Amino acid sequence: MAGLSSYVVGLWDAAVRAPIKPVQARPWWPGHGWRRWALIAFWVLASVGLTAGTIAELVLALRVPALVAPFLALALALPVVVAPLRPLLAWRIMVVGVLLTPLAVVLGPRSDAVWPWPVNACVAMLLTLVMVGASSPRPVWVGAGLLTTGAVFAFGAVAGMPFWMGYILTAAAFAGLLFGDATGGRRSVQARLDEQRALRRQDLARQAVLEERGRIARELHDVVAHHMTMIAIQAEAAPLKVPDVPPAAAEIFAAINRAAREALTETRTVVGLLRSDDDTAERAPAPGLELLDDLVERARSTGLTVRSDVVGVPRPLSAAVDVSAYRIVQEALSNASRYAPGSAVRVEVRYGPQALHLAVTNTAADARQQAEARSAVADRASLGGGHGLVGIRERATMLGGQMSAGPLPDGGFAVTAVLPTGDTPVTAAEPGTVGSAAG
Incomplete structure (x- = not known):
C-alpha cells in the first residue's frame, strides 16, 4: 500500500x-x-x-x-x-x-x-x-x-x-x-x-602512510633504545669507575640515569602500541647498508639480474640514515621484482660530502621474462619491504631528504633518493637523469 x-x-x-x-x-x-x-x-x-x-x-x-x-x-x-x-x-x-x-x-x-x-x-x-x-x-x-x-x-x-x-x-x-x-x-x-x-584508493593511501610511519617509529625506537640504554649504563657506571666522585657529581649521574631509564620506558610504551601481536619480524634488530649484499642476493633469487655499485668511500652513518637507506633499496628492489620481473637492475650507493645518494634502476622486461620470473617468484621468498614508493617518500621526508621515481626513456624505471648526512640541504635527481647523476 x-x-x-x-x-x-x-x-x-x-x-x-x-x-x-x-x-x-x-x-x-x-x-x-x-x-x-x-x-x-x-x-x-x-x-x-x-x-x-x-x-x-x-x-x-x-x-x-x-x-x-x-x-x-x-x-x-x-x-x-x-x-x-x-x-x-x-x-x-x-x-x-x-x-x-x-x-x-x-x-x-x-x-x-x-x-x-x-x-x-x-x-x-x-x-x-x-x-x-x-x-x-x-x-x-x-x-x-x-x-x-x-x-x-x-x-x-x-x-x-x-x-x-x-x-x-x-x-x-x-x-x-x-x-x-x-x-x-x-x-x-x-x-x-x-x-x-576513489574513496577506497584514498583510504589505502592513508593506511599505507600510517603503517609506514608506524614501522619507521618502531625502527627508530630500536635505534634510540640502544643509545638511551648506553647513556643509562654509563651514568650508572661512572661513579664506580671514577674514584672519589664528588656528591654533587654523583647526584648528577644518578639524575641522568633516572631520566634515561624513564625516557626508555616511555618510548617502549608508546612504540609498543604500534606493534601488533604477531609482528615478530619487526622486533628483529634494525638492518643497515652492511647487509646490502645479502639483500642483493635475495633479489637475485626472485629472478632479477642485480648489479650493485658503491661509489665513494663508505663511512659510518647515523642509525636513522643507515636503516632508511637499507629500507629504500629494499622497497625499490621489491617494486622491480613485482612490476618488472626478470629485468636487469642496477643498485648504486654513492657517498657524497653532505648526503647519501641512492639509485635503483631497472630495464623493461619482455613477456617471456615476466612469465618465467613470476613463476619463479611464486616459489621463492619475498624481499619483504613496506609500502613501495609511499614508504620511500616517508623515509626520505623524515630525514629531510628527497626522492623521485618515474619511467626511463628506454621503458625501464628509476627510483632515486638523497638522504642528507650533514647540515646542507640536498636535492634529488630527476628519474630520467639517474645514469648521468650516478656517473
Missing part, C-alpha cells in the same frame, strides 16, 4: 511539485568532454528539425490553420531543446501541446489522420520521455507516463482517434521511460562505484 501511495503522489510530483532540475542522484548527462558537446549539438539540431517538421505536418496533414500551427509547434516539439537540462520542464510544456492540438484539429477542416498529433511531435515527446525516465525518480516518471497516457486517450478520443492507436502510443511512451530509467540507473550505479573506488 505504501508503494502504491508513492506512485499516486508521483502523479502530483510529475505534474507540479517535482523540481524541473534533474536530481544529482541520477547523473545521466555527461559532465564534460567531446561527448557532452556532441549531444548538445544533436539536441539543438533535432529540436529545430522536429519543430519545422511539426509545423509542416500540422498545416499540410492535419489541416490546422497556418497562424495557429507555429504556436502549437512551439509547445509540441521545440521544448525538446531544453530536455537534456530540464526534462520535466520540457515534458510539462509538451503535455500542454498534446492537450491543445486535438482541439485545433477538431475545429479545423477534417483530416484523414489516424491520430491528431504530428509524427515529429510524437518523436520529440518520446525523446523527452527518455530524458525524464533517465533523470527522475521512479514514482515521478511513472506519474509522467500515466498523465501522458491519460491525455492521449482523453483528447485523442475527442478527435476521433481509435483506442487501439492509444494503446500503441502508450506502449511507446512507457518503452521510452523504461529505457531512460535503465540508462539513468546504470549511470547512477557507475557513478557510485567510481566514488567508492
